[in-house]
Amino acid sequence: MQKKYFIRCAAAFILLAVLLLIFFVWSVGAGSVSVPPREIVAILLKRVGDGTAGRIIWDIRLPRILAAVLLGGALAVSGYLLQTFFHNPIAGPFVLGISSGAKLTVALTMIALLERGIAISSAAMMLAAFFGSMIAIGFVLLAANQLGNMSMLVVCGVMIGYICSAVTDFAVTFADDSNIVNLHNWSLGSFSGMNWTHIQMMAAVIFVTMAIVILLSKPIGAYQLGEAYAANMGVNVRLFRAMLLVLSGVLSACVTAFAGPVSFVGIAVPHLARALFHTSRPLALIPACFLGGSVFCLACDLIARTLFAPTELSIGSVTAVFGAPVVICMMVKKRKLG
Amino acid sequence: MKNTSYLCAQNVTVGYGARAVVENIALSLRRGCITTLIGANGSGKSTILKSFARQLPLLDGEITLGGRLLGRYTAAELARKTAMVMTGRIHTELMTCGEVVATGRYPYTGRMGFLSALDKENVRQALDMVQAKELADIPFEDVSDGQRQRVMLARAICQEPELLILDEPTSFLDIRHKLELLSILEELVRQKNLAVFMSLHELDLAQKISDTVICIKDGRVDRVGAPEEVLEASYIAKLYGIDKGSYHAQLGFLELEGVNGKPEVFVIGGGGQAIPVYHRLQRQHVAFYAGVIHQNDIEYPVAKALAVKVVSEQAFEPVSAARAQEAWQLLCTCRRVICPAAQFGTGNMENYRLLARAREAGIAVSNS
Numbered sequence: 001m002q003k004k005y006f007i008r009c010a011a012a013f014i015l016l017a018v019l020l021l022i023f024f025v026w027s028v029g030a031g032s033v034s035v036p037p038r039e040i041v042a043i044l045l046k047r048v049g050d051g052t053a054g055r056i057i058w059d060i061r062l063p064r065i066l067a068a069v070l071l072g073g074a075l076a077v078s079g080y081l082l083q084t085f086f087h088n089p090i091a092g093p094f095v096l097g098i099s100s101g102a103k104l105t106v107a108l109t110m111i112a113l114l115e116r117g118i119a120i121s122s123a124a125m126m127l128a129a130f131f132g133s134m135i136a137i138g139f140v141l142l143a144a145n146q147l148g149n150m151s152m153l154v155v156c157g158v159m160i161g162y163i164c165s166a167v168t169d170f171a172v173t174f175a176d177d178s179n180i181v182n183l184h185n186w187s188l189g190s191f192s193g194m195n196w197t198h199i200q201m202m203a204a205v206i207f208v209t210m211a212i213v214i215l216l217s218k219p220i221g222a223y224q225l226g227e228a229y230a231a232n233m234g235v236n237v238r239l240f241r242a243m244l245l246v247l248s249g250v251l252s253a254c255v256t257a258f259a260g261p262v263s264f265v266g267i268a269v270p271h272l273a274r275a276l277f278h279t280s281r282p283l284a285l286i287p288a289c290f291l292g293g294s295v296f297c298l299a300c301d302l303i304a305r306t307l308f309a310p311t312e313l314s315i316g317s318v319t320a321v322f323g324a325p326v327v328i329c330m331m332v333k334k335r336k337l338g
Numbered sequence: 339m340k341n342t343s344y345l346c347a348q349n350v351t352v353g354y355g356a357r358a359v360v361e362n363i364a365l366s367l368r369r370g371c372i373t374t375l376i377g378a379n380g381s382g383k384s385t386i387l388k389s390f391a392r393q394l395p396l397l398d399g400e401i402t403l404g405g406r407l408l409g410r411y412t413a414a415e416l417a418r419k420t421a422m423v424m425t426g427r428i429h430t431e432l433m434t435c436g437e438v439v440a441t442g443r444y445p446y447t448g449r450m451g452f453l454s455a456l457d458k459e460n461v462r463q464a465l466d467m468v469q470a471k472e473l474a475d476i477p478f479e480d481v482s483d484g485q486r487q488r489v490m491l492a493r494a495i496c497q498e499p500e501l502l503i504l505d506e507p508t509s510f511l512d513i514r515h516k517l518e519l520l521s522i523l524e525e526l527v528r529q530k531n532l533a534v535f536m537s538l539h540e541l542d543l544a545q546k547i548s549d550t551v552i553c554i555k556d557g558r559v560d561r562v563g564a565p566e567e568v569l570e571a572s573y574i575a576k577l578y579g580i581d582k583g584s585y586h587a588q589l590g591f592l593e594l595e596g597v598n599g600k601p602e603v604f605v606i607g608g609g610g611q612a613i614p615v616y617h618r619l620q621r622q623h624v625a626f627y628a629g630v631i632h633q634n635d636i637e638y639p640v641a642k643a644l645a646v647k648v649v650s651e652q653a654f655e656p657v658s659a660a661r662a663q664e665a666w667q668l669l670c671t672c673r674r675v676i677c678p679a680a681q682f683g684t685g686n687m688e689n690y691r692l693l694a695r696a697r698e699a700g701i702a703v704s705n706s
Contacts, residue, residue, distance in 0.1 A: 087429070089431070215449070215450075217450065217451065218444070218447070218449065218450060218451035221441065221451060222441055222444050224430060224431075224433065225428050225430070225438070225441055226424075226428050228388075228393060228422065228424050229422070229424065229428070229441070231393055231413075232391060232393070232417065232420065232421065232422045232497075233417050233441065233442075233444035233445060233497070234412075234413040234414040234416065234417030234444065234445050235413070235444075236413055274431065274432055278432060279432055280430065280431050280432040280433050280437075281437070283450065283451070
């Protein structure tokens with residue numbers, strides 16, 4: 001059994017790694033200027049920045065691809081942490097309204113700062129997003145205390161999401177004309193417009209957060225049996241639950257700050273990862289979710305920018321098309337079981 | 339070790355926030371002994387167990403565990419001393435029974451929770467002890483309730499506790515699995531010298547397995563003692579507020595309330611064969627007399643609980659003429675006689691005569 005488990009996990013990791021590589025090369029090459037794989041390797045290895053192809057790849061495509069990889073992973077892990085927290089696979093930053101909360105505060109901050117003529121820094125965006133996530137999580141927890149029923153909680157989360165989106169739209173409508181285009185694009189969700197400073201920033205935050213999450217994998221495993229058993233095993237449940245929420249909030253805030261709201265990745269990817277790895281061991285699932293999220297978002301971004309090129313779809317619409325059916329399947333399956 | 343108390347509670351009040359549920363608890367638990375809490379639903383048994391496992395803060399009083407105040411233990415230290423089996427099902431996804439059991443090693447594994455060879459051996463032994471070795475690789479969500487509870491027990495054993503707390507471990511189990519679980523538990527207590535503190539719904543089981551029984555009623559400890567002292571019929575009826583039925587203390591079974599009214603059936607009983615007849619009549623809401631039954635007969639308590647009147651004879655004496663006459667007079671008022679017994683002996687020859695007289699008198703006689 002042990003051996004079977006390791007083989008399955010290893011095979012699944014290799015599969016995800018291969019998929020990531022394929023989509024990576026494909027993404028680098030595809031676009032208005034198509035670059036053949038051989039040239040891609042040359043450009044990447046030699047770090048040549050001259051020539052149109054090199055420019056496009058180093059300045060536009062690569063940051064965008066890395067953003068999709070990092071943010072996709074972060075989003076999936078954020079969802080995984082929320083699912084652990086609520087003991088329910090149908091929890092995620094988007095359905096619980098947390099992404100929308102972050103979107104609202106970021107939009108308000110952007111408008112406030114842009115009207116004073118201050119360009120917003122990525123750090124400020126992340127802080128605003130984190131603040132918004134925490135407020136939304138607060139509302140969700142209040143609702144959870146009152147409801148105690150997961151389906152009602154999800155409905156409640158969707159409502160919170162709608163309210164936040166409505167207020168965001170409202171704010172966008174009354175913002176200065178010059179800001180609207182910028183703001184409107186962001187509020188639909190997109191991995192475009194990234195530069196290397198953004199990537200460094202998000203990589204640093206995500207790396208540190210992920211390291212902490214992996215260190216938490218032991219209590220996460222214990223917590224799967226429920227709060228009481230976790231406490232009996234010596235887990236400081238209160239601290240642990242708070243950490244789950246904060247870490248999940250940081251990850252989803254990071255995504256919202258840089259790419260806007262991206263829907264369903266947080267639910268669908270952990271579910272797919274569980275099915276693929278066939279385990280609930282956090283030490284396998286956390287990296288699996290991250291890698292799965294990377295592949296999922298990279299593939300969706302590729303579709304978003306190439307399917308109807310030169311028109312670009314919003315990333316949220318593409319992830320919804322692939323993610324929502326997975327969520328529906330889950331609910332149907334869960335209903336049959338319970 | 340066995341005779342000194344391992345856990346000692348004084349003036350303990352348990353409850354939620356400001357609301358005290360059970361007050362002024364004083365008790366001591368010894369290693370190698372099973373202490374069982376009994377009491378009606380909602381009497382606060384679970385609250386007590388949770389508080390003793392330090393899952394709920396004590397509202398008042400103090401508990402010492404192994405000579406040290408419960409509050410002085412760190413979470414990790416306490417996890418090596420106390421293990422729990424909770425009531426209710428847990429929901430897992432894609433976890434094998436072996437993995438569930440292995441979570442019991444939590445207090446002993448390192449930062450990342452990798453299992454050492456010793457830990458794995460521990461898991462294997464714990465599964466073996468609850469006779470669930472074959473479940474190790476089976477998903478936890480696929481096994482039966484009885485198997486689940488055994489796995490949860492193995493998980494607790496894996497934690498190598500000195501105090502084992504079980505909250506109604508037998509709910510959801512059918513009778514066979516109840517017995518199985520409790521006999522495993524009994525074996526464990528002896529082998530591992532555990533102090534067991536649990537709550538049970540089933541009085542008969544509590545009586546059989548416990549060294550000490552603690553009764554909780556009206557927010558306090560009502561009685562403490564050996565099961566034979568505590569579990570007497572009138573007390574149990576009071577403890578649970580039973581007025582629609584009766585409880586038999588020695589055998590530990592419950593009977594529903596008998597049917598009252600003018601009896602139309604006389605049951606000639608004895609030897610236990612009439613018990614199903616009594617139960618059937620009770621279900622059909624038919625009032626009946628029963629007789630002549632010896633007071634040490636297995637069916638006497640059932641007849642006593644359900645019949646309008648039982649004509650009985652003292653233990654080990656042949657049925658006397660006076661009793662037979664009393665029975666005949668009752669029988670004459672009935673329209674039907676049921677006699678499930680096929681054999682009669684010198685002790686109850688009068689019952690045979692009773693049957694013959696009923697036939698002669700033209701009263702309908704059947705054997706069931």
